Amino acid sequence: MILRPQAKNFKTIGYYIGKILIGIGFAELIPFLVAIFLGEFEPALDFAIGASITLIFGFIFQIVFFTDRSIEKIEGLTITAISWLFAMFLAAIPLYLSGHWASYLDACFDSMSGLATTGLALVNDLDHLSISHNIWRHLLMFIGGQGIVIVALSFFTKGLSGAFSMYVGEARDEKILPNIIHTARFIWITSLIYFILGSSVLTLVGYFNGLSFFSSIFHGVCLFMAAFDTGGFTPQSQSIIFYHSWVFEVVTIFIMILGAVNFNLHYCLWYGRRREIFKDAETKTFLVSLGVLGLIVGLGLFSAHVYSDNLSFLRKGFYQLISAHTGTGYATLYAKQFISEWGDVALMGMILAMSIGGATCSTTGAIKLLRINVLFKTLVNEIKKAILPERAVIVQKIHHIKEIILNDKLVKASLLVILLYVTLYAVGALAGMILGYPFLNSLFESTSAAANVGLSCGITDPSMPNALKIVYIIQMWVGRLEFVSIFAILGVIIASLKGK
């Protein structure tokens, strides 16, 4: 029997959404202060208005839905999914007020793209956007990458059971420490330490590559936030091409990979268990898939005679591949060049890389390396079963932080998520084709949106149909939250209609 949700359930959901909105409202004060400091008074007003509206919503939710109940599992998941939508609408306000987005829908698109660490953008005249608005775009990636709810978990939440469901709702099903609040805090502390180190390195690289001192700090901070959170926004319209520097490319490759690594492995690294990194199934899968996909992209580029020398191949082919595989979306070539120059084979290699993504419990989206590993181990198991005698017992293990036995439950869960992602990629591609774009272009852009990558082959543009913008927003949202929270919302809606 399905139980209809009661008023107390909706009150809890509303109350905690209010808490999260207050967190976002306070986050808007960072670009506000930057704007005041730099004398960007018009943008400061945009953030003052944006923060006020967000805080007003937060307080209204807290007053109207006041409760001291702790969160139940289904409530936690619903809170996460709905919070992300509210966050998109409210974080878009200062962007829209800047006048650089043609419509509020476009601002919402970029806001979701930032929060979901995708990197697709509809901003106009980015090169003349204020520094504070640029900081906000990149900060959205930093907040979204660690998880909006993790902010709330770290600072506001007391109830542990509900906290875990909110954490899981943001596509993180692995605890690093026994206590979930401590896990959330570890993720933030790790990210902040990497932020200081990474931004400093990028600042130095920028300074020695011709940027002024202030610009190098600004670019260093922005690039780190977008690279570590595998986001892909950049302060200039040309992405990484703007810098014309291989050193920038090497450093960003390193940071992108760091962002795609499981936070559990960061924990091992911090506590001196370095061997764990090379023993882990996800690292091995990453190296193998990088090799195979590198071969596909390489063969594609070689057969199409795209680059004449090895260095060009590395700076263009390998960089784009790493950017796709880690789900970042930084580019050292123009969007249209993918279609006009790369050829179908290389493009397919890129689509596959985007569809796989990075590690579980990292800032990347997509299917994730662990599930690909499970898929192949299952395939090997089935082959073994066919070869070996019927009585033979096959025990397949995966080393992921600890030894895990490959059981039916794990296999089923992994295959289900893979199937859901493939469906999500296909639905977006179909939408693109219905709206008049060619098959490969539609599949490329759809995979990029749903896997939260951000590479574009030229479809994402302010002039694209509004329907497609909405499809991509939904794909980014669903892809980032990995379905569980979305199913929770559907469950609550069905229970409200059919429950007793």
Place this chain on the structure above:
Amino acid sequence: MKSKLVLFLFISFCFVSLGFAQRVTSKELIENAAGYDLKEVVYQGEAIGEALERADHCWVNVHDGNAAVGLWLSQDDCSKINFFGDYNTTGDTIEIKGVFHRSCTQHSGELDIHVAELRVVEQGAKREHIFNRKKMNLFLVLFSVLCLLWILQILKLLQRKKSLRR
């Protein structure tokens, strides 16, 4: 006499045009890079960001309204550009003549233009940002509502604490 002058001007124009490089946009260069590879082109747009110096040359990115393309130019040419576009500045509009590379071998695969000639078509300037009074008024109203709600929230919490003590 007049018709002879017109004919002379027409022939001169045709003659001079043949000697000139092709005028292109960033869209044409990016979408048909192979077609323009190693050809001399004329490109015009706004210098953005800042000049990125490299020994005796520098990189300047020039945006023509559609996309920005990287220009590789000498320090002498670079020094002719005074304004680079950003939030506070409209950059100099420059016109350059140079050789376009789809995948430059000197710069390991960059799509760029090696500049031979540069002229500033229009000087850039500081951008004026007019303070929007409507936005200010909206903020004041919102801030008042926010303060009211904040007070309500505090009162509600105090009331809750009192009832718990009882």
